[in-house]
Amino acid sequence: MNTMRCLxxxxxxxxxxxxxxxxxxxSATTSEPTTILFSxxxxxxxxxxxxxxxxxxxxxxxxxxxxxxxxVPVSNVLELGLGIPxxxxxxxxxxxxxxxxxxxxxxxxxxxxxxxxxxxxxxxLPAAMNFTIRVIHx
Numbered sequence: 221m222n223t224m225r226c227l228x229x230x231x232x233x234x235x236x237x238x239x240x241x242x243x244x245x246x247s248a249t250t251s252e253p254t255t256i257l258f259s260x261x262x263x264x265x266x267x268x269x270x271x272x273x274x275x276x277x278x279x280x281x282x283x284x285x286x287x288x289x290x291x292v293p294v295s296n297v298l299e300l301g302l303g304i305p306x307x308x309x310x311x312x313x314x315x316x317x318x319x320x321x322x323x324x325x326x327x328x329x330x331x332x333x334x335x336x337x338x339x340x341x342x343x344x345l346p347a348a349m350n351f352t353i354r355v356i357h358x
Contacts, residue, residue: 251276251358257285258337258353262298267340269310270353277331278358281324284339286352295319296345300353301338302328310336317342324356 258270274280284300287293297319301312315338318325337355 253356253358256355256357258355259351261348261350262339262341262345263348264345265341267299267309267338269305269336269338271305271310271334271336272355272357273334274330274332274357276358278329280328280330280335280355280357282326282337282353282355283322283324284318284320284351285322285354286350287320288350289347293320294349296341296349297343298351299338299340299342300325301340302326303336303338305334305336310338312338330357 256272260268262268280302282300282302284298287296287298297317299315299317301310301315303310303312303314305311314326314328316325337353339351339353
């Protein structure tokens with residue numbers, strides 16, 4: 221009789237254990253940064269801007285990745301700026317006079333929303349130039 225009771229208790233305990241919900245540990249998810257390339261042609265003494273949206277707050281960096289004339293790299297100084305679209309332009313909140321580089325020339329912390337990057341010729345290019353701007357954001 222004791223054997224039957226022990227067996228019945230063991231079955232009851234095993235059945236109760238099967239019904240438990242066990243939480244599986246999870247790790248924090250991290251997303252890779254998003255890279256956007258904006259390319260175009262900049263005329264002497266003009267500016268261009270491009271808008272982008274953030275769905276996650278965090279640091280935004282921008283760099284003048286390339287500048288060329290007829291396929292040949294040039295090192296003219298241009299102004300690169302980050303800001304918020306305003307009307308038909310970009311209200312720049314941070315800017316830098318820069319030449320091309322493979323490292324960010326601007327960094328700005330941003331919350332969720334719509335932003336812009338602007339490129340401007342402030343010194344007078346000798347002719348139209350092709351450019352590429354790289355923006356990296358969360």
